[in-house]
Amino acid sequence: xxxxxxxxxxxxxxxxxxxxxxxxxxxxxxxxxxxxxxxxxxxxxxxxxxxxxxxxxxxxxxxxxxxxxxxxxxxxxxxxxxxxxxxxxxxxxxxxxxxxxxxxxxxxxxxxxxxxxxxxxxxxxxxxxxxxxxxxxxxxxxxxxxxxxxxxxxxxxxxxxxxxxxxxxxxxxxxxxxxxxxxxxxxxxxxxxxxxxxxxxxxxxxxxxxxxxxxxxxxxxxxxxxxxxxxxxxxxxxxxxxxxxxxxxxxxxxxxxxxx
Amino acid sequence: xxxxxxxxxxxxxxxxxxxxxxxxxxxxxxxxxxxxxxxxxxxxxxxxxxxxxxxxxxxxxxxxxxxxxxxxxxxxxxxxxxxxxxxxxxxxxxxxxxxxxxxxxxxxxxxxxxxxxxxxxxxxxxxxxxxxxxxxxxxxxxxxxxxxxxxxxxxxxxxxxxxxxxxxx
Numbered sequence: 001x002x003x004x005x006x007x008x009x010x011x012x013x014x015x016x017x018x019x020x021x022x023x024x025x026x027x028x029x030x031x032x033x034x035x036x037x038x039x040x041x042x043x044x045x046x047x048x049x050x051x052x053x054x055x056x057x058x059x060x061x062x063x064x065x066x067x068x069x070x071x072x073x074x075x076x077x078x079x080x081x082x083x084x085x086x087x088x089x090x091x092x093x094x095x096x097x098x099x100x101x102x103x104x105x106x107x108x109x110x111x112x113x114x115x116x117x118x119x120x121x122x123x124x125x126x127x128x129x130x131x132x133x134x135x136x137x138x139x140x141x142x143x144x145x146x147x148x149x150x151x152x153x154x155x156x157x158x159x160x161x162x163x164x165x166x167x168x169x170x171x172x173x174x175x176x177x178x179x180x181x182x183x184x185x186x187x188x189x190x191x192x193x194x195x196x197x198x199x200x201x202x203x204x205x206x207x208x209x210x211x212x213x214x215x216x217x218x219x220x221x222x223x224x225x226x227x228x229x230x231x232x233x234x235x236x237x238x239x240x241x242x243x244x245x246x247x248x249x250x251x252x253x254x255x256x257x258x259x260x
Numbered sequence: 261x262x263x264x265x266x267x268x269x270x271x272x273x274x275x276x277x278x279x280x281x282x283x284x285x286x287x288x289x290x291x292x293x294x295x296x297x298x299x300x301x302x303x304x305x306x307x308x309x310x311x312x313x314x315x316x317x318x319x320x321x322x323x324x325x326x327x328x329x330x331x332x333x334x335x336x337x338x339x340x341x342x343x344x345x346x347x348x349x350x351x352x353x354x355x356x357x358x359x360x361x362x363x364x365x366x367x368x369x370x371x372x373x374x375x376x377x378x379x380x381x382x383x384x385x386x387x388x389x390x391x392x393x394x395x396x397x398x399x400x401x402x403x404x405x406x407x408x409x410x411x412x413x414x415x416x417x418x419x420x421x422x423x424x425x426x427x428x429x
Contacts, residue, residue, distance in 0.1 A: 239403070240385055
């Protein structure tokens with residue numbers, strides 16, 4: 001504290017920045033221990049033709065949180081996910097990601113942000129059939145300009161973590177549904193996204209494979225502090241999350257009211 | 261269940277209690293008096309036989325062994341399905357009907373119930389992720405039952421207006 005050439009901490013030390021940024025929520029600024037809002041939506045409206053999908057949906061998500069979005073078919077939960085991820089632009093309302101307004105961003109910037117900060121897992125793997133499993137996993141890194149050798153090496157690290165050892169060279173047609181979904185999960189996580197968006201990630205799987213996917217997804221996310229939004233109609237999937245919200249008639253309802 | 265455990269090998273009451281507690285106790289261990297009362301009853305009914313009293317400190321120590329009649333009982337029990345419990349008059353059902361009769365907000369009750377069910381499902385899922393294989397098996401059983409309730413809750417919430425009419429509001 002009282003060292004001879006110490007000076008005020010952090011003021012003349014440019015190296016200090018990244019360290020506190022890395023420790024994230026509790027390190028810099030705000031009250032110690034208080035989680036940071038990473039994603040926030042207010043008053044989202046979205047209609048497809050005459051059909052309203054979102055009707056004033058609002059919700060927020062803290063950094064590192066795992067949230068389940070539930071609701072009946074057609075309630076608007078996937079539309080909400082797509083608006084939060086910048087895939088769809090809402091007709092009205094605002095979406096904020098880490099201090100930046102997403103819904104008014106240019107398409108280019110939004111694509112860049114989706115590529116660098118977000119990861120995605122959808123219901124049925126959506127792997128590129130011509131590529132091997134490891135090439136599929138490496139894809140987000142290749143798209144953001146990582147050298148092929150480096151991208152493949154990074155991709156391979158995930159095969160052990162997700163119980164996929166030995167399947168690196170297989171194409172999607174040679175994988176079971178559960179294996180393909182775990183490859184898709186690796187692809188969603190390989191670029192170390194800040195937020196992982198998962199839309200019915202176990203929807204096409206039997207209960208045992210689905211359980212494995214959810215176990216690996218939540219463990220990997222918690223280990224890395226990744227924020228996760230899982231859209232699901234399956235309560236057993238939602239039970240892996242920290243909390244849930246329900247979308248009904250295009251609005252978001254928090255049932256407990258505890259997180260208002 | 262004790263007879264089932266006894267079929268593995270002749271055992272002392274103490275061993276049976278320990279194994280029962282480990283597999284089925286879940287925080288509610290058997291009392292020794294229950295174990296010995298059950299063993300006496302099984303011996304009386306010819307399902308088990310008691311060996312001679314053994315020397316040693318403490319209470320009576322006898323090794324019990326299952327009989328042929330006891331083995332038949334265990335196998336008959338294993339081959340019978342447990343009665344399906346339809347729970348036609350469950351508390352959830354009663355609360356919805358009474359809420360509608362009293363013109364109280366049944367949807368709010370269903371939301372509260374839904375949140376409580378999901379909270380319990382989260383706890384069970386954590387138990388599954390941290391516990392042994394047997395804990396997983398047991399947690400899964402509860403999870404599937406809670407899930408069934410939740411599906412009923414969602415189904416009911418979606419049809420509440422029609423149900424209110426049927427109840428006579």
